Amino acid sequence: MTEHPSPDVTVIIGAYEAMPYLVKCLESVENQTIGADRVEIVAVDDGSTDGTGEYLDEFAARSKVRTRVVHQANSGGPGGPRNTGIELAEGRYVFFLDADDHFGEEALERMVAMGDRAGTDVILGKVVGVNRGAPKSMWGATVERADIYTSNVKFTLSAQKLFRRELLVRHGMRFDTSMRTGEDALFTMEAYLRGSGVSVVADPTCYYLVGRDDGKHITKTGHYDIRFVSAQRLMELIAEHERPGKKRDQLMVRPFATTLLPQFGHVLLRQDEEALRHKLELAAPLMKKYWTPGVARLLKPEDRLRLTCAALGKGAELMAVLEFQRTRQKAEKVTSRGRTYLALPHFRDRAAGIPDAAYEIVGPPLHRRLRRKARRVAGAVRRRLVGSGR
Incomplete structure (x- = not known):
């Protein structure tokens, strides 16, 4: 005591x-x-x-x-x-x-x-x-x-x-x-x-x-292997506490975007083919178990496409995307059947077999758009009140 x-x-x-x-x-x-x-x-x-x-x-x-x-x-x-x-x-x-x-x-x-x-x-x-x-x-x-x-x-x-x-x-x-x-x-x-x-x-x-x-x-510091272990452990924890669905997807964005995505970024342009092959092997079980359309839609097209390539094991296509980004080329926007896509490499390339969903530009959820609109309206009201001296 x-x-x-x-x-x-x-x-x-x-x-x-x-x-x-x-x-x-x-x-x-x-x-x-x-x-x-x-x-x-x-x-x-x-x-x-x-x-x-x-x-x-x-x-x-x-x-x-x-x-x-x-x-x-x-x-x-x-x-x-x-x-x-x-x-x-x-x-x-x-x-x-x-x-x-x-x-x-x-x-x-x-x-x-x-x-x-x-x-x-x-x-x-x-x-x-x-x-x-x-x-x-x-x-x-x-x-x-x-x-x-x-x-x-x-x-x-x-x-x-x-x-x-x-x-x-x-x-x-x-x-x-x-x-x-x-x-x-x-x-x-x-x-x-x-x-x-x-x-x-x-x-x-x-x-x-x-x-x-x-x-x-x-x-x-440390070899890239430990990043995949870190991602796996975090994904397993989230899955243990949240059943499949929207809430799990919203949390899974964190290990995918923060831990896995950098491993399939421009660092690959400085690494050899063996590193790419090994990373795709390490990612495969995580992608199969935890990568869902719900997680994918929460990412911007450039990031979603890179992880989609990883999920499909398409190393050559991933490298093409990275090279496109390295040269700072600007992708064209394409509208089709009411949806808008970013025409990054291999868009609608049948041989590549990457689904259109990987390229789609997805707006913020409706509830977020409504909150933004409410804030704009409230701001406009405050400005009018201040201007009128009330």
Whole structure:
């Protein structure tokens, strides 16, 4: 039994060779407006040799934020330290803060307030990239309860989010340390699916995703085989929780568009024929099991066509599409029987045998068009009222 009150948030920091970035990372936790008494840090030194472990011990000895430091042998990835942190966490919420990154000052206060107000189990705070890219499409507005199927929250599955610890305890959720990449996507998608809702805090900026000067980002390394394993595991998780149909298709877009599609992109123009053959073999069982017309229609024609070629095992046709795109040629639009198509390579080529549906330009769903129209009408009304002085 602890002698101190349980904190609102446990910030879990897995640190490996994290100097000097760790200094600003820890300072950003100390400077949180939520107050030092409502936060604890569980920092796991994952076998560092650059002074990371020593700095964590020094910080723990002097910081106003209660800090526990664990020193362990290198585990080979971020999942091990995060799992150690989950075991030791006492907060109502946990946040996985990477040692290279740092918080915005109001991050934890805003996210905890949102979780308490909305009763949600996962809270996303706006992420901004520093010297690297960051997801953008999901930060348009603060939302108390986002629809994981129709919104873009499914396109941010990194672990840097606020999770209600009770959810993790109830389902025994941990990061899969056998995976070399994508373990965070698997963990976060499971939380989305099992939790009581997802919230979005779009303002202010909560998290700064920092690009290291030395370029050490594990997600950028590794053979392409591990991407197919990552996609497969995520597809299996989605299928386990959602029966075939519209909702499953809306979630399946994520592993197809984010994980598989890049493997059938311009990188193939730099790889040999053996790589193409191998990738088609790796993709075949996933395409057969999870690629549906519903998933396909949620993608734009250029992306849909590339994955359709992969699904049909048509390597030569795929390479023709990539070469067409590389030369920045513009495809003609063709209207036939009330449908409009983008005449990319092999459109209506009988020998190629690619269905017209792969080329069709599909508009946004009706409900989305109606929402856009409603916003335009509301905007016009507001402008008229302002102009009339009412």
